[in-house]
Amino acid sequence: MVKVKVERRGFPPIYDLKPSEAFKLFKENLETALAELPSSKLTNKALKELMKRKGKRVLNRLEKYFLKADSYPLQARKLIYNAFYRIFLRYQWANEAGSEKEFELKVWITSSLDYLTEFCQILEEKYERD
Amino acid sequence: MKEIESRWVLQELFVDPSFEGEVKEGELFLKVSSKGKREGKNLKVITEISGSVIEGGVQVANLRFVSLTVVEPKRKRKKTVLREVEKERVRELLNIIPLYLIKSKIVLGRVEVEL
Numbered sequence: 001m002v003k004v005k006v007e008r009r010g011f012p013p014i015y016d017l018k019p020s021e022a023f024k025l026f027k028e029n030l031e032t033a034l035a036e037l038p039s040s041k042l043t044n045k046a047l048k049e050l051m052k053r054k055g056k057r058v059l060n061r062l063e064k065y066f067l068k069a070d071s072y073p074l075q076a077r078k079l080i081y082n083a084f085y086r087i088f089l090r091y092q093w094a095n096e097a098g099s100e101k102e103f104e105l106k107v108w109i110t111s112s113l114d115y116l117t118e119f120c121q122i123l124e125e126k127y128e129r130d
Numbered sequence: 131m132k133e134i135e136s137r138w139v140l141q142e143l144f145v146d147p148s149f150e151g152e153v154k155e156g157e158l159f160l161k162v163s164s165k166g167k168r169e170g171k172n173l174k175v176i177t178e179i180s181g182s183v184i185e186g187g188v189q190v191a192n193l194r195f196v197s198l199t200v201v202e203p204k205r206k207r208k209k210t211v212l213r214e215v216e217k218e219r220v221r222e223l224l225n226i227i228p229l230y231l232i233k234s235k236i237v238l239g240r241v242e243v244e245l
Contacts, residue, residue, distance in 0.1 A: 001154075001155065001239065001240055001241075001242050002153055002154075002155075002156045002157065002158055002238055002239050002240065002241045002242065003156075003157050003158070003242050004157075004158045004160070004224065004241060004242065004243045004244070005157060005158070005159045005160065006160045006161075006162060006220055007159075007160070007161050007162070008161070008162060008163065009161040009162060009163035009178070009180070011163065012163055012165050013163050013164060013165045013176045013177070013178040013196070014178075015139070015140065015176055015178060015196045016165070016167070016174075016176045078140070081140075085194075
């Protein structure tokens with residue numbers, strides 16, 4: 001007997017969002033995640049400082065790119081949806097990590113930024129050639 | 131409530147290529163999420179369903195389906211409409227999934243659904 005279990009997912013659907021809108025949501029999540037880290041720890045403070053300067057540059061670059069990506073063909077937008085889906089899923093996992101939450105959030109912040117940067121580079125090479 | 135349009139805009143199924151055969155004592159785990167947007171007197175509902183087929187504690191297949199439904203809610207509340215559409219789409223998905231799985235040589239045994 002195969003049992004069917006249906007549950008509610010933690011984050012809302014993102015399929016109808018344009019790339020720039022999905023990125024906006026990501027940015028909001030990133031800000032809440034950063035605000036949740038207590039500044040009393042030195043590593044948190046360092047990360048916050050880093051995000052203020054270098055992080056802002058990276059975010060601006062990504063934001064510009066995703067605005068451009070709004071007019072991409074459907075196939076590319078599906079790839080972008082897939083990327084953001086993964087990021088939001090990981091954000092939810094990090095939030096549910098219990099005692100490891102602080103650490104997981106830190107990993108999520110840095111790894112998702114790296115992931116998006118790399119993802120955009122590959123996408124740009126593919127779709128901006130002509 | 132009247133359904134005006136409904137289609138699956140994204141259908142993805144990933145299977146474990148090393149698994150073949152019947153899922154007997156397994157589990158079909160689905161996660162549902164939906165959102166509604168008003169368009170005149172109609173409501174556009176996006177339903178995302180992701181989940182996995184589990185056999186013996188191992189995920190043998192993962193799936194992700196997105197449906198776009200346009201309904202005329204008449205006088206119903208938005209939340210009620212969303213729940214009803216979700217339920218309908220899950221039922222529809224339960225009918226399609228076995229066909230998809232058979233193509234990848236996975237046979238789903240008798241399915242037990244709680245209403």
